[in-house]
Amino acid sequence: MDSAIIQTRRLNMFYGDFHALLDIDIDIEEQKITALIGPSGCGKSTLVRVFNRMNDLIDGTRVTGDVRVHNENIYAPNVDLIALRSRVGMVFQRPNPFPLSVRDNITFGLEIHRRAPRREFAGIVEEALRGVLLWEDLKDRLNASALSVSLEQQQRLCIARVLVMRPEIILMDEPCSALDPIATLRIEELMRELKKQYTIVIVTHNMQQAARVSDYTAFLYLGQLVEFGETKQIFTAPAQQKTEEYITGRFG
Amino acid sequence: MERHFERELDSLKTMLMKMASMAEENFHNAIKALTERNTPLADQVIEADQRVDALELEIDNAVVDILALQKPVASDLRMIIAALKINNDLERISDHAVNIAQSARTLTESSKVNTYLEIPKMTDVARWMLRDALDSFLHLEPEKARAVLTRDDQIDDLNRSNARQVINWIRDKNLPVEEGLDLIRISRNLERVGDLSTNIAEEVVFLTQARVVKHHADEKK
Numbered sequence: 001m002d003s004a005i006i007q008t009r010r011l012n013m014f015y016g017d018f019h020a021l022l023d024i025d026i027d028i029e030e031q032k033i034t035a036l037i038g039p040s041g042c043g044k045s046t047l048v049r050v051f052n053r054m055n056d057l058i059d060g061t062r063v064t065g066d067v068r069v070h071n072e073n074i075y076a077p078n079v080d081l082i083a084l085r086s087r088v089g090m091v092f093q094r095p096n097p098f099p100l101s102v103r104d105n106i107t108f109g110l111e112i113h114r115r116a117p118r119r120e121f122a123g124i125v126e127e128a129l130r131g132v133l134l135w136e137d138l139k140d141r142l143n144a145s146a147l148s149v150s151l152e153q154q155q156r157l158c159i160a161r162v163l164v165m166r167p168e169i170i171l172m173d174e175p176c177s178a179l180d181p182i183a184t185l186r187i188e189e190l191m192r193e194l195k196k197q198y199t200i201v202i203v204t205h206n207m208q209q210a211a212r213v214s215d216y217t218a219f220l221y222l223g224q225l226v227e228f229g230e231t232k233q234i235f236t237a238p239a240q241q242k243t244e245e246y247i248t249g250r251f252g
Numbered sequence: 253m254e255r256h257f258e259r260e261l262d263s264l265k266t267m268l269m270k271m272a273s274m275a276e277e278n279f280h281n282a283i284k285a286l287t288e289r290n291t292p293l294a295d296q297v298i299e300a301d302q303r304v305d306a307l308e309l310e311i312d313n314a315v316v317d318i319l320a321l322q323k324p325v326a327s328d329l330r331m332i333i334a335a336l337k338i339n340n341d342l343e344r345i346s347d348h349a350v351n352i353a354q355s356a357r358t359l360t361e362s363s364k365v366n367t368y369l370e371i372p373k374m375t376d377v378a379r380w381m382l383r384d385a386l387d388s389f390l391h392l393e394p395e396k397a398r399a400v401l402t403r404d405d406q407i408d409d410l411n412r413s414n415a416r417q418v419i420n421w422i423r424d425k426n427l428p429v430e431e432g433l434d435l436i437r438i439s440r441n442l443e444r445v446g447d448l449s450t451n452i453a454e455e456v457v458f459l460t461q462a463r464v465v466k467h468h469a470d471e472k473k
Binding site (some may be wrong): 053207208211235237240243244247248249250 | 325326327330462
């Protein structure tokens with residue numbers, strides 16, 4: 001794929017002796033939503049964490065093979081991890097705002113990375129909150145604790161916090177699993193908006209969510225990439241028997 | 253893992269096979285009513301069609317329930333879509349049986365016609381196509397389904413030849429126009445049964461191989 005923004009070749013990943021990912025070759029397309037699905041322990045969260053080297057935080061991990069973002073090897077020795085993680089942002093399963101005000105959650109990254117002068121913060125906060133459709137809800141509560149707003153709003157705030165770092169790629173690990181179905185659909189709407197500017201990789205246990213929101217779907221099983229293709233094709237006529245069995249609920 | 257869904261799918265298939273045998277029986281009886289000049293049998297076909305209609309609705313409802321509640325994907329989804337379409341095809345086949353039965357009744361009452369053009373030959377082909385289309389569905393045999401598709405041209409040719417013959421008879425042998433129209437009607441309905449059997453076979457290919465073969469979509473790719 002010419003428009004691949006993330007590309008892995010013969011990617012292998014180990015937690016100590018445990019071989020978590022086996023020879024993964026995948027091309028993630030730019031400004032698309034790619035869903036990673038598979039049963040628990042299949043390696044989907046591990047794979048998404050390879051893309052911004054979040055696995056480095058765990059002792060005893062080892063990666064071999066090639067992982068490129070914009071054709072740049074992100075496992076090269078001289079890679080600046082802070083810069084990588086601001087280019088490849090991450091949203092987690094539980095909304096995890098800092099125990100700070102709504103405003104400070106957004107400006108926190110700007111301050112430590114010295115991304116913008118303080119006088120521009122007000123404008124950036126508004127833009128970021130508008131970007132996740134939170135401005136109208138929270139413009140009068142910018143000083144309130146981020147932990148006091150609803151879970152859905154917290155998750156949107158976490159996405160806004162990623163957006164102010166001007167990432168190219170947003171990784172989402174089960175971003176809706178703590179949310180009710182209506183909030184889930186609203187976050188999915190937001191994802192569709194975001195893909196106009198960003199590339200999104202989402203890990204999800206919810207197959208209907210993968211079907212609804214993603215352009216491409218990758219099915220992982222026992223650390224292997226079993227099938228990767230257009231979501232429409234995967235959910236109507238998967239090529240692999242294993243994919244068929246998983247998405248129709250015959251195992252997993 | 254035995255899925256609850258599997259049981260619902262099985263019960264849907266059972267209903268569809270019942271629908272198939274009812275439609276097929278109606279078709280056979282309609283032809284028999286014609287060739288044996290059997291008016292009570294023709295009436296029986298017309299009456300039995302109501303039960304086919306009722307079962308069609310029942311199957312439609314079962315499909316809607318499965319779609320709404322189970323959200324099937326992949327081969328499950330293709331099975332449900334195929335079932336919905338085949339259900340409709342079978343209902344139409346029974347309607348064509350009714351049309352044939354009605355014409356059979358008129359011809360039996362009024363006509364001295366004792367030759368039915370290529371209709372016996374068409375009946376054989378249509379019967380064969382319907383049987384094999386249904387078999388291919390029951391046993392999920394795409395090759396058998398593809399073989400059905402190749403027979404459709406033959407039945408179309410026979411239908412055209414019948415129309416020409418009827419025109420000749422009206423012109424040269426004083427065949428009453430009304431009777432000629434009934435013969436054309438029967439021929440046309442047989443041809444439609446062939447078409448609908450082709451549809452069923454196409455759905456079986458879609459279901460088993462995820463390939464769309466209707467309207468030659470496969471060759472256009």
